[in-house]
Amino acid sequence: MKPDYLAAIKQFYGKAKRLPSYSEMLDLFGLSSKNAVHKIVHKWIEDGLLKKENSKLAPTGKFFALPLLGMVRAGQPILADENKSYLTLDEYLIDDPSSSFLLKVRGDSMVNAGIFEDDLVIIDMKRSALSGDIVLAEIDKEWTLKYLKKDKNRIYLEAANDKYPPLHPKKELKVHGVVMGVIRKFRS
């Protein structure tokens, strides 16, 4: 049974958020020669898992991203080598980390948009909101998650649930952020 060096270094990166040095890999892999490590790393670089960037080791997307498969109806969903695609959820969903945050959803006003209670939505505070966007808004001092709509010259909010009527602001309507995406966990 050969030791799985790749699993070991991935686990290290997962915990430390950095790659180990060669010396650390000696311990990690249970080896005693840096040359052995050097060869292993060299192979990973050739495989495109790692790369040398400014003469320092860094992971590529392939190293820690997940493969993305397409569903082929009535066939096995396979990721052909040619059009392989990998992505990390953070990169996929978050455009600007410095202006984004997550919000745990309360209420059922957006169920028709597929946003349920306890889902997490990613909010970008710097994005300019377009009509039709789902936004985090403050309408007459009340905060809520709704569709932003424009009717002639008036701006108002609309739920994605027939139970709730459209909301027209009496005094003011502030948009605090645009909902970029939603994530929901089924199992833990």
Add this chain to the structure above:
Amino acid sequence: MKPDYLAAIKQFYGKAKRLPSYSEMLDLFGLSSKNAVHKIVHKWIEDGLLKKENSKLAPTGKFFALPLLGMVRAGQPILADENKSYLTLDEYLIDDPSSSFLLKVRGDSMVNAGIFEDDLVIIDMKRSALSGDIVLAEIDKEWTLKYLKKDKNRIYLEAANDKYPPLHPKKELKVHGVVMGVIRKFRS
């Protein structure tokens, strides 16, 4: 206008997936003394953004994770300093990266579970599926995304859409993975 060193290093990490060395920070920050960098980094360590791990620099969760806010009804959603919480989407959704992949959803058979066409679902191939889980299954050579149900001793599949009837396997039913979560992007 003071240069925003933190933004610079975050941008570096976002691109390279590693922290820069002190020498690289010199360029990055436009400084010419490593001592200046050393003090800046020291401050970040004190603030809990970075940490020394095995005498090497590594980011903490606070460095790159997003703040998670709770929605307070009729109040501003605020993250109090005491119960601050940060998380990355990858860590939140992916339990075991080595046995997981993403699948782009086709069809509307799971709309009632809030899974729409073109959503991405995270599939874990090693999880054992429980009754009621959403699974990626192969039923009589056809691949599909459905609820896994158990009726007495028989196992079958059920859509989350009234349009579709339950599926009982004629010959075989293989579960290839459990749907751990779903993500949907509204804006790009």
Add this chain to the structure above:
DNA sequence: TATTCTATAGAACGATCGTTCACTTTGTCA
């Protein structure tokens, strides 16, 4: 203006870095 504080400069240091050499062991296949 004089004083204090903070941020940066500049140089020096030992420690660790990754690379490379020659050599040995192990496993595979004809």
Add this chain to the structure above:
DNA sequence: TGACAAAGTGAACGATCGTTCTATAGAATA
């Protein structure tokens, strides 16, 4: 069995690392 390839050992190297020292410049304070 013999030959070759793959994987690991062990030592040496210059380069770069992060730390620490003292010194200087500018802003803040009084």
